[in-house]
Amino acid sequence: MGEPIIQVDDLYKSYGAVEAVRGVSFAVAEGEVFGLLGPNGAGKTSCVEILEGLRTPDRGKVRVCGLDPETSGDQFKEKIGAVLQSTALPDKLRVKEAIELFAKFYRKRANTDELLRRFQLDEKRDAFYSHLSGGQKQRLALAMALVNDPEVVFLDEPTAGLDPQVRREIYDIIEELKRGKKTVLLTTHYIEEAERLCDRVAIVDHGRVIAEGTPRELKQKSAGTTRIEVRLARPLSDGMLGRLDGVASSREFEGMYVLHSARPPQTIVALVKQLEAENNELQSLEMFSPSLEDVFIELTGRRLRE
Amino acid sequence: MNALKHTWTLTKIRIRLAMRNRAFFFFSLAMPLIFLVGAVVFFGRHTEWVGYILGAMLTTTVMGSFWGLSVQLVTFREQGILRRFRLPPVGAGPMLASSILSNYFMALPVVVIEILVCRWVLHMQSWGNLWAIFVLVTIGSATFSSLGLIVASVTNTMQETQMINNLIWMAFLFLSGATIPLAIFPQWMQRVALFIPAQYLATGLESAATKASTPYEVLEDFLALALGFWVAFEVSRQLFRWEPEAKLPRRAKLWVLAALVPFLLFGTWESVWGTRLNRVNTNYQTLRMTPSGARQSPADK
Incomplete structure (x- = not known):
């Protein structure tokens, strides 16, 4: 990058007790x-x-067009x-x-x-x-x-x-x-x-840049995994999803299970078998190619719009 | 130079916006004329009193800028309109000055109509001193607009603005002599009235309308209002807030007291050395002693 037209260094801003910006830095060409x-x-x-x-910032340096x-x-x-x-x-x-x-x-x-x-x-x-x-x-x-x-x-x-x-x-x-x-x-x-x-x-969360x-x-930071979102009739036993074939990570959001898998077909087969064994039912299953949402989930453990 | 250009640009657009607002037509044009019609019914053929009434009517019209501007500025701030004007190179000065100017230009036609109605319909005995009336209307409009801008700057919501406006407006209306002749109030209330900005406008306009006083003869009223305008405008500029969530620190509200200083000074001077109350009382008694006034003055009705 040449000389940046926007330069932000270690920016802080609070409103009373709320720290809205906590050490944000970035540059834009x-x-x-x-x-x-x-x-x-x-x-x-x-x-x-x-x-x-x-x-007015509490602390930090900001330059726009110099x-x-x-x-x-x-x-x-x-x-x-x-x-x-x-x-x-x-x-x-x-x-x-x-x-x-x-x-x-x-x-x-x-x-x-x-x-x-x-x-x-x-x-x-x-x-x-x-x-x-x-x-x-x-x-x-x-x-x-x-x-x-x-x-x-x-x-x-x-x-x-x-x-x-x-x-x-x-x-x-x-x-x-x-x-x-x-x-x-x-x-x-x-x-x-x-x-x-x-x-x-x-990507900004809680006043900080967590990825750029x-x-x-x-x-690519989400390691080329595919996101699989499933809804089930009954809750699953703890940690079961994480042990399925190909699963890199798994989390539960409001009754929905989100898996990141490097080998989606194998993961789905393993999931169906496991559900049969536990006498559980699959209500819905959706697959998504890697997105920034996955990066955010991996970095924060939350969905972007929570 | 840019500030002047921006002020004029904003003034023109504010006038245009006001002309598209039905409420403006009702409160700024229809209401004063309704009051005038009321005066016709009330005074009948007592033409000696018409100049006195004109002074009061003009005072009320000019003071109306106090209400209009504070309400408009708070509305603009609450709706986030002001913050959009913060992005371009326009400062608080042109924003505030354009409010005052547009308000003045919109008040002028009403003033002219009031004078014409008094002279032609109510048979006012003379035109009064139109030059002195013009000077006082101009400086009075600027002063009361600035006072309104201060109220807008120290209040955070429309409710607060209306509450404070009502309190101040009542004092302006009843202690200025614009609605009830000051001469019929007890002595102590007359003394309190000397510290009210509206008093200087009402007395000056009454004098210019009834006795055709020249601008020189109403110089004291003019100076009180001019000094009041200068201080009030500066205070409103200091306290101006673009953002709805930008709350004013409590101590900043002390600035408001600064806006009252000119009237405290003039009020004190009048209380100790001045002859204003004597003139107000004499003028009123003279009117009462006129042939029609002797029969029945409006206040005695």
């Missing part, structure tokens, strides 16, 4: 899409809001764009007015009509903010994040709460940013999002 992946409350938003200059977000003022704000997790606009503000209004605050401005077309908001240009759907509001937020043609774009959970189709539309937009070589820092708790969009991912790398590198 220019033109890279970097993801902070973690469950809700992991400290992702605190990190990104410190990088946006909206929060500037300190906290002290660089307008010079810093000119260089970044952001979609915040919790924000809104006045109900009676029209779509085009919102983009034009925010564009006027910057020295460098993108073309409003082009943004409206690019984000499929052309037909809604005169609609009030309160009349937009969730997806349209999010597309508007993305358009507003680009009104100053920023060097770095921060996207904090840009698809949270949106239905799958709208989420895919947002993915297309982010992929377009990626093709345009924009530096993007994205926070998410969706595995699919991180795997599809990010060049590199940092490209999605492929991270998935």
Whole structure:
């Protein structure tokens, strides 16, 4: 990696007794899409809001485009764009007015009509903010994040709460940013999002980065195992699953057993035999190829959305 | 330079947003005119009193900015709208100044309508001194808007804002002389009123409307309001919060006391050396002694 455009060193942030960020460090290269992946409350938003200059860190060093977000003022704000997790606009503000209004605050401005077309908001240009759907509001937020043609774009959970189709539309937009070589820092708790969009991912849990790398590198950490999720009629005896042929690890989550197996066919045969012997019934069985979810489970013993 | 440009940009959009809000039309345009109609019914043909009523009406209209701005700012903060404005290079100054300016520009047409209705419909005996009225309306609007912005900064929820607003608003309304003539209050209450910002606006506007006082003659009222505006705006800038969860430290609320300092100074000066209360009482008695007023003053009704 060349000179990083975002550099975070040993970052700490607490809210009263709650330590939201505990020694986070990472770097993002220019033109890279970097993801902070973690469950809700992991400290992702605190990190990104410190990088946006909206929060003051307790400790640690942060540089974005070579500037300190906290002290660089307008010079810093000119260089970044952001979609915040919790924000809104006045109900009676029209779509085009919102983009034009925010564009006027910057020295460098993108073309409003082009943004409206690019984000499929052309037909809604005169609609009030309160009349937009969730997806349209999010597309508007993305358009507003680009009104100053920023060097770095921060996207904090840009698809949270949106239905799958709208989420895919947002993915297309982010992929377009990626093709345009924009530096993007994205926070998410969706595995699919991180795997599809990010060049590199940092997995964050309890305020710490617990793994970092490209999605492929991270998935290789789960040792090429396949995840098998089974539901049974009755609970199993302790440790039985771990002794099955090919099983690398096994855990129970809310009545469901999750196995990681290097040899799935053998594991399934062994499981069925064992269930027959114990007079137990298989209610469901699903198999998944290795994903970042598996990496998270292996590292934390929990599922990402617990 | 950028701050001025951003202030103007925000002012224009705020005016546009207000014009799309039905509540704004009711509270800012319809309500004052309803009060004026009420005044017509109440005063009948006592034209000598119309200037006095105009002063009171203008005071209430100008003071209305206090309510509107605090409620709007708290709503914007609670809804997370303010935090979106924190990302671009816009500081607290343009955000606050644009609130004050937009409020002022929206109050001006109402002021003009009130003056025209008083002169043409209620047959006010003269135009008063329009220049002095304009100066006082301008500085008064800025002062009360700034006081509203302070309330918005020290309260965390809409409920808190409305509670505090109600308390202050009552004091403004009843101790300024804008609703009940100050002259009919006991002496001690009149003295308390000298420390109320609204008093300076009400007395100045009454004087400009009834006696056609020049800007120079209402200089003291202007200075009290101007100093009050300067301090209140600075305090509101210091206390301004973008984030809904950013709670104000308790000691920061002491800043609020600073906003009262100009009126404490002017109130003390008036109590010891001033002639304001004499003028207020004399003006009221003079009106009562006019032919129609002698028969029955509004307060005696």
